[in-house]
Amino acid sequence: MALDERKSLVLQAIVDDYVSTYEPVGSKALIERHNFSVSSATLRNDMAELERMGLLEKPHTSAGRIPSDKGYREYVNSLMRVDVLTEAEQRDIESRISSSVNDVKDILRNATATLSETTGFVSLAMTPRLNSSYLTQLKILMIEPGKALVVMVLSAGVVKDKIVRIPNFLTGEQIREISNSVEKSLSGMPLDEITMITLASSVKESEIPDSLLNQVIYEAYTAIKQADKLDVYLEGEHRMLSLPDFSELGRARDLLGTLSHDGMVAGYVNEIEKAAADKKDAYMVRIGQEIAIEGLEDCSFITTTYQMGDMISGNIGIIGPKRMDYSKVISQINFVRHKLNDELKKLT
Amino acid sequence: MALDERKSLVLQAIVDDYVSTYEPVGSKALIERHNFSVSSATLRNDMAELERMGLLEKPHTSAGRIPSDKGYREYVNSLMRVDVLTEAEQRDIESRISSSVNDVKDILRNATATLSETTGFVSLAMTPRLNSSYLTQLKILMIEPGKALVVMVLSAGVVKDKIVRIPNFLTGEQIREISNSVEKSLSGMPLDEITMITLASSVKESEIPDSLLNQVIYEAYTAIKQADKLDVYLEGEHRMLSLPDFSELGRARDLLGTLSHDGMVAGYVNEIEKAAADKKDAYMVRIGQEIAIEGLEDCSFITTTYQMGDMISGNIGIIGPKRMDYSKVISQINFVRHKLNDELKKLT
């Protein structure tokens, strides 16, 4: 996509103007707002050319141009320069994120709220991917006959628990025994590597009958496997209704309808971040049609990765209209990510 | 509010018609759709009278009438007869709610989703009020020096945990000792009755220095007190956008903006349910202006109480447009509540 210099400037100017005014940009307005040293007719020619290249579109014949998805893409890839936040903005984010909470979920929720408020868009955070984290503790507590609680403490201080059914006959003492042997042989093991077999072998010296044991083992196994299920926090959906992009009720409805399936969003984010795990870009941008989810055609995703300890990471990001100030939003996300990392580091 | 019989019928008919058509109801349309044995002029007189009584309103001079908040109130209190769900509806709800999950949160979320889907409105569920439940188990687990996990199992099988900071010097053995004494003296005690004093006295025989002990006790105390914090699940916000009542973007925005503060909603529900704890009505209805929350003037709340064991209860309900089919929605909520109670009973 080799654009000559003036065409680059034109595209950049059109994106900038369109983003800030939400009005299709015409050749005349372009001349007025920017210091082009050529006439509007020349720009018209350039714009026609950019349109032929698929970077611009016309809503209708006698309107100005707006960027196409491809136009935004070019802008994001080559044209924009990423903002630096002002001191005030930085301080604002900083003060909202740093807090005395020491629960991962709360910290994430906090970051999500901050992100949504500062960008004005929908923000999201995924719980950390725990499959490569390891167990530090695992306790099975008897609650009442037939019912037990599996509590797992994972590296990086994440706690998971699940209530499971167990055979009625098992006594608290037996459960304690199982709990101890399981913990002993499993602690330090990455979740990924725990299988029914490792689990079963951890208790093979027990004198409890196999049939009873197996059920407990099975339940413990599902509890462990369930521990790395990813949750997603979405925040600020209502903010989308204030954007001119969704002033048509139909669009707004489709958008919020889609966002209400948060599993869908989570799956998508997970997918694109996995696909890009090798590229060590600080952030990922998906624009308009690039997003393969119905209802989000007019949106862009911007996501990035937070770190929690060495091996554990997760994603945060925003969903906004594709007509957004990419450079600003990206710098906001980057900063939030930065502060979030700091905050999570405090936990360990 | 003594209405003569015909006026009652007129009000009832107007509410019914308005709810189903969303068009102001005129005298002529009323005659056509219902078997009144009088003329439209008579109805006009009645309607004028009902308006004078504050039960009806006119959007403008030459339109039909619509019910006022007071009109809906009268309708709900005296006029409507509560529907019975069809077999099919019942089966539908039943199949969605009964499941093999055995976690209270999941069950509640499930019920909320069902409720929102069947009514088409926003639904909500509050986590159970646990202040009168009692502790059955309390464990403090050492995670790493300086950090411990407080796990509480409450009656009715609710589990809560919280990571707390503890003095770095404390050993796992000491923590275990504290954990045991605390559990011993606190289990069986209602959350309400646990104070710093009861907690402190439970460990007074320990040989651990007071200064260390106190910090642990304090952290445990906050963990316990935090356990009865009420969460609220809101579901189906986007559905409101499909309703004609919120076809104006401004209204929709205000509504969703308000709903996004879910603490506010939770607080309100809690309040009205507490205020009505004595009246053993199956459900509570709050209509339009009766709701003292900005942004919900065009909505109604319908809430009801679910039971979990003997002493523990919580609320579920819906938030819909005040122009809704009250009798239908009420029967839906009642049925969901019923099934939810069944489901929760299975847990114990």
Add this chain to the structure above:
DNA sequence: TTTGGCACTCGGAAGGGTAGAGTGCTAATT
């Protein structure tokens, strides 16, 4: 108390005219 009749009101849909912003193209200019 009910009814038929009638004048009046008002919102909403339909139609028409206009202004203005923007375009593409052509022919002249650099």
Add this chain to the structure above:
DNA sequence: AATTAGCACTCTACCCTTCCGAGTGCCAAA
């Protein structure tokens, strides 16, 4: 070859007017 001025053309958004019909309130008669 690139740029520019000029011009005819296109289309939307907006405003204004008109008109229809549903609905009302009120009065006089039954």
